[in-house]
Amino acid sequence: MSNVFHLSSDQPPCGRCGADEVIVTGKMPVADAFGQRLVIQLCPRCDTGPSAAGALLRFFLDGNGKDTSRSAEAAELVFAWQKEAMAEHGYTWVTTAQDPAPVLPPHRGPSPRGRG
Secondary structure, eight states, X not given: OOOEEEOSSOOOOOTTTOOSOOOEEEEEEEEOTTSOEEEEEEOTTTSOSSSHHHHHHHHHHTTGXXXXXXXXXXXXXXXXXXXXXXXXXXOOOOOSOOOOOOXXXXXXXXXOOXXX
């Protein structure tokens, strides 16, 4: 599963405030508790202030999204916004491969007492 970003004038309403002003909608490669892909949105009503979403919003609203010479900056802002939005759902970005869980030998001692 890969990330899917849709940039168009036909965005779904904001899932937080209901506004029809969403700039970007992203479907993430992870699912929620109901098996639905997680959706993140950049909304000019909800995403203001000193956050990664706010910085990306200001970048787009200032017209910088049309300046191809600033594509590296745009990519960094989108990535920061994605990490921030995913963190709100309990996910973190892992930069290195995780070691697999150690394989432990089966329990051979006495049975535990009581109820767990």
